Amino acid sequence: MTPTKAPEAPARRARQTATPVVNDDPTDDVDATSTVEFGPWLAQGAELRVSKWRAGRGFYAPAHRGAPTSTRQAEVLNTAAIAAPTDEEGVVIGEDRLSRTLVAGDPFTAYQKGLISSPNVVVVGDVGAGKSSLTKTVCVLRVLPLRRRRVVVFDKKDQGGRGEYTSLVERNGSTPIFFSLDGSEKRSIINLLDPAIVLGAGLGRTLDLLRAVAETVAGRGLDDWEMEALRRALRMTMTWGESAGRAPTLVDLAAQLPRVHTTRDELSPAARERLHQSAATVMFVLSGLLEEFSGLFDGETSKAIDLSDRLTSFDISQLPATGPAAPMVVAAANMWLMGVLRRRRGWFTNVLAEEGWDLIGGANGALWRSLIKLARGLGVSMITNIHKLADIPKSSPAYAIIQEAQTVHVFRQSRAEDQAASIEAFNLESSAGGSLGSLTTGDHLYKVGSNAEVRVRHVRTPWEIAVTNTDEAMTENGRGQA
Template sequence: MLLRAVAEEVLGRPISPREGKALRTAHRRALKDARAQSITPTIRLVINRMIDPAEENSSYLEIDKTTLREWGYDVAFELERFVEEDLAGMIDNETTKDVKLKDGLTVFDVSQLPENGPALAIVMTVINTWMTNRLFKAKNRRQTHFVVEEAWHLVQTSAAKVIRRNQKVSRAIGLSNWFFFHHVSDIPAGTDAEAIIKECDTVLVYQQKKAPDARAAVDMFDLPASSYPTILNLATGTCLMKIGNEAPFEVKHLRSDVETILTDTDKALVARTTSEKE
């Protein structure tokens, strides 16, 4: 599923049934090759096996190598371009050894990735799937928080589909997912992004200055109609909190002096240079 999501993001369209067959066959063969060589399977092995496939024999059909290669050419070449150009050095090899979930905090800084295009969605999808599987296989699990600071990147991408699927096992592995959306009204109805929000058990709604955003929050989280003017007029540092099916209540968000410094994003906007002060 992760490979399909990455391929669809790279191609900018759903993969066809024939491309899917070529990808599945290459995936199985890549895993077999990796086991035989006692190495970690990577996306490069999959690409290689799409360009040089093994014949597919099953009780249903027999597909020769030439046919499989033709079905997988577009996917293989676009994946190859992506790991060598757009995301060179990021998803083409096995996970860096010093990235460990047992540490108190693991931060993936994706601020340098372009907001337009599939790069950001692909990296977020890979991170979530890697983390979920690491926790699932861990012998000594610990409670973990997964925080997506800019969750609006999930809205129009297949990343939401993968992350939503991974959410299904979050309780079993002690994982708490946090998603930060700025405008609920931007999320199309019926999408996986909408489902992710609706499946959240705890919701915090901060001030929405625009009426459509406030109304969307009321509708999305099934809040009382009286919440609409409240959301429009929430003071800075306060939010409307809803837990499960309980009635929403207003909460004041307090920060320590250290947290205030760490979360200050206005410094570059309000700071004056020495020359300006003089």
């Protein structure tokens, strides 16, 4: 009897793939050339839906692929990373370590879908754990090509006399906004009374900015009399600016302080004297600021400070690593930015603060938190990159800012106190502490809203590796690899 020939399996449909990615972790035990197991992530990119009509309108999206097990079944494998993989909407982040599927996310998309109530992001972990690589890639490079998206970076890390984002900004055809105290001709000035701040943010928030700056310099809070003196001086200075036909500066404000007690009101002679003394104290503080930080706040805002480019960098890397200079510039630039955005709506903006604790700590914390509330209505996602979470006082505004963020990337933390602080601040699974101390570079726990955290491996293309690695990657050799 002649055996019947089995029918041939129908040819599988050719598939469209995304940009190839590489796993640049030398400690990873996954062999990209192995034919024993062919997981979704080992293919040359994630499989995409194929539709010419939808593709022509920008609706590329990864096809849904099944996970090797269900979330409920996987609970026994890793109770600290059991969330279902994210959907295809958003910016690609990397690979879900459990299901080996693509992970994507975007705070603006999640906000619009009602998954979160705040678009702000916190990235936390040890130095060298992969925080900067993720923010440069996911929050900057992969965002810039999107429609009506822009990125603003406060670049604090010194790399050969300039900020670490300088080459990235120059690649994008922009020039960093440079701040320095050394008298460089390239340095910029930001006016604390710039019209973008006063008109865009209002007199109330302008007063908050002046208070934060004065308290940062003084090293203490202003009392009620000193605040009243500052408030009166601000009103008098703005009136003087209107009559003079130009934007007033901090120098003009300092000149008005000795006159605040001369205004006509019902103050008693004793109260006038108390106000006069308080105004003199504030004047000495501001005069000291103008002298010590000459070239930062003592003039009109430089023309270089502009928001016309998709990628804007405030290079504060050459300001003193400690002290009030960098936090004050960031506070002023942030206020200026919010003022500009109120007049230029319709864009989504990522505002990234590298080494965020240095910038949002102290007197700037309360101001930064108020700006975050304002930012939500302006299409702004505030992204704060920090380490040593346990060192941040729980009573501080900075800690409140961290807790209010609803998109979190938690990288390796070697200190037990930082692991415990992350579990508490971000409501992670209690068993996550053990894994946080052993995460390899690039691996992290990714949490959105009230969803359980997912363990993710951040993955970059060869070009992204060339332009986001620190040190050599920002040199001519790095460009040659791009």
